[in-house]
Amino acid sequence: MKFQMKPEGGFVTELPYGTLHVSGDETQGFRPYQLMVSSLAVCSGGVLRKILEKMRFNITDITIEANVKRNEEIANRIEHVHLHFTIEGTDLDERKIEKAMELTKKNCSMVQSVLGAIDVKETFEIKTHN
Incomplete structure (x- = not known):
């Protein structure tokens, strides 16, 4: 680039x-921090989507809300990012999605790249369709 x-x-x-x-x-x-947070969120979302598809879940939507905590005293650096996933679909199993979330964190290259520098927390909620 x-x-x-x-x-x-x-x-x-x-x-x-x-x-x-x-x-x-x-x-x-x-802004650079917007791109950094976007990279973390979208990388995680893309990996999660692939994992859930491989697990044969019928996912209709994934929304990611990113909350960022920055330290103004140290170059306004990003210190914490909380990614909250809202996963919509049919017949979703919470325990299996927890496992998918663990795999997502391990396989997202952007999250792995910032380990030790930025605390990334990932949570989720399920919205099921009947």
């Missing part, structure tokens, strides 16, 4: 999907 400085502030890169604007000023692009 190659990032080019923008005259008005921030940086830009071209990726296969499109142009990505990154800036500390959210009027100029996505």
Whole structure:
């Protein structure tokens, strides 16, 4: 990836999907911490989806809410991310989904990349359809 400085502030890169604007000023692009949290959430969500599909669950939707705790005294770094998954579908087994969540944390490359630096907590709730 190659990032080019923008005259008005921030940086830009071209990726296969499109142009990505990154800036500390959210009027100029996505903020770096937003991208970090998005990477953790979406990586986890994608891994969870694959695992649940392999377990033959009928999943109709997954929503992820990310709550972030930052430390203003130390470069405003991200210290804690709580990812809460709302999983919707039919015939969902809570114990099997707990196991899937454990596998998700072990297999998400983004979560594994920040271990020891950012505390990532993952919880879930189930919404079943009859």
